[in-house]
Amino acid sequence: MRRCIAGLLFFATAFALVAGGCARREDGPSQVTLTLACWEGPEGLASLTKLLDRYRAQNPHVRIEIQQVPGSQYYQRLQIQFAAGVAPDIMQMAYDRLPSFAHRNTLHPLDELIERDGFPVNEMFPQLLPALRYRGKFYGLPRGWTTFVLYYNRDMFREAGVPFPREGWTWDDFLTACKKVTKDLDGDGRPDRFGCDAPTQMDGIAFWIWQNGGRLFTPDMSRSLIDSPEAIEAVQFLADCQYKHGVFPTPEQAQDLGGGGEMFRSGRQAMFIQGRWACLNFRGATYPDGRLLDWDVAPLPMKKEKATVLFANCYVLRKDGPNLEEAWKLMKFLTGYEGQRHQARTGRDMPSFVRVAESPDFLDPAQPPDSDRVFLDVARYARPLEVDASTSTVSEMMMEEIAQIFTARKDVRKALSSLARRIDRVQQEAREREHGGQ
Template identity: 30%
Template sequence: MPSFVRLGIVAALAAGALWAVLSIHWYPAEEVLTMWVYGSPQEAELYRKVAAEYRQQHPEVRLRLEVVPGRSVVQKLLTGMDAGHAPDICVLHWRQMPQVASTGQLLPLDDLVRRDQIATGDYYPVGLQAYTYHGTLYGIPVKGSTITCFYNKDLFDRYGISYPTDDWTLDDLLAKAKALTIDEDQDGLPDIYGCTPYDIASYVWSMGGDFLRQENGRYVSNLDDPRVAQAVQFYVNLYFKHKVSPPRPGVRSDNAMSTFTFEAGRIAIGIMGPWMLPTFQLLDRFEWDAALFPQGPAGRQTRYASVGFTIWKGTREPEVAWDVLKHMVSAEATTKMAKLGSDLPPQRSVARNTYPRAATPYEEEVFVRSMDYNVRLFPQELWWEDLYRRMLDELDAALTGRESVAEALAEAHQVTNTYLQRMYAEEIP
């Protein structure tokens, strides 16, 4: 690993290392099989129930489940692994995977999956790809989802705007957002904004661009692609040219930005995902529904996110840990997770048979259909999160109006190539 990447990661971990050591509960590995989970209170309770079912079926296994803070799980996990006392099984978000898998401390699962004939064909391919690092599978997802959108039906009805359809486009999004950016009290400031666009990746991909490309087997910046510029310009125009999105932090505004939320009824279209369902299901001030992310010139391409179970390579009971993992991600378990109404089961059959429920007042099947399009991941590389943060730091100048899109992209392009060149130079013996 390049020293400058390694130093950045070490610096980020060092601050929490001592706290992590002090906060870990140490258990004799030969006596107790430990499992760490994190998530919402409802998810944590479900994990407890599923683990309790396993204990009932296997009373000979001493399985201890601990709920840990998601923000600190990687620091705690790596500290425990280095000390030789880590949880046998641990939940990881897919973006945490490269940092842990790159240490060689996770148990490869490919042989176990083949041996036990796990029905991988029933999984959404992107879900298993999310837990594959440099060609090796290290985890099995328990849930996942992609970007969709929510819309305020009351606002659409009040102003006579047609609802989004499956074939709507980014141009349609802009047209509807313009029509639904409303100055209700005629004071010169919008009281309702047309949309909140979420992050920029799905726009770049749907315009046909990408952040990186490969040349001679190595990554280089793709931020000089005109399609990337088109996507970033579209995104920036939502804020500055068309003013259909509430100002971003760092932009001077007379409006109180914190009040402009979908939940408050002041955003007509919110680009988000099904992880917001537990919150939105409590809304009673207006009717809302869900729709697919709009199509761009390159179709509908959206970002995936997931949570999955992994096994520590140092576990003294790999077969038992694998048996527990299979139980935690079984169709029965993911069916129960789906009933919480947040994210999708990773298996197609479970998603299609369980997630769309007739009793819900919104079109829940949208979230299942969203997985039938080009659902994508960022590069599963240790350095990606650091590089992506640096890209966005440069693009922020355009997203906050301090620079033009062309200027910000030129700087981001240079920063990206410099980063990658240094990384590859330090990898060469």
């Protein structure tokens, strides 16, 4: 009898322990699966996975499925997913793409969440904040961002007897340096080492126009100013660098030599204008003869005013997604202080928080460039592109027309006048659609 009672007590105790354990699990967070879309390549994906592993360790109830899509297909894939109602919970998105998705009411506005949880956007670089908003509302928080600077080859500048670029140097100084470092290395009568290269993207043209006192659009973006005297003069300066002075490679020459980044890396180009991510390509780079590439960064040249462009890659949330609160919690981790410190150590981006940017996580004296602070110093006059829901279409138009200038020697004034008319038509059609017009 005592054995029977003891047995019953044992099973009762065991049941209570199991039941208690189950109750405790039920009291904890429910299991949830989040989908995260990204365009990362192998190195970026490994870095993101490492960061997400830390998040999973802190939040074991969360399972994260990464949807990795190549950059060339990324936004088309997102559009299909939104149309089918199966968009990811959280997505990477370049800031200039953000308005087109927010305009379709597919992204979740973040202002209430930011205010409710006290997310410290006020501790970010203030120049960055306009890039995260559309029509006054926050839709994205930065994975990282960058200002554009001038990368330059110190060996070539020393060889040519040219002073290194510095704050306040001018377009004339830039052209003089380009002329002195451009050389015919093989004696065939044509240069095969160049000063710099012509821009092909919208952001690569914009800062030259800004430096000359111009703009791409009117403040309300109702009309293009790409055909203004300031814009024409800026683009003509670049076209002259290529065809009149011969210090930029032609598109054919650039293609033969691997393009701007590869030309700089291999010692065929003395200067290269790009964002922070280019550092990873040049650290440890060597010339064909095995010598280490000696390079640094400097502010862009100026004319009437100092200006550079900034670029931000963001995380955004699906509008009213089924896992909105958990997705927001993950977003805060990725874009908050821990995520920004992690991203800063990769060397690919500038961290969005001033405190992290000023720390050794970003300013690492053991890694080139020596003048790392330039990325931060030029932030005070950096600007995002003027963007709206039509920006992707406008950007493609601009690339087409600018290419005609630098490949077919199309007259700059005629090309920009044609481009302005095309852009204005696109903007007008967008306004008519928004207001119910046909």
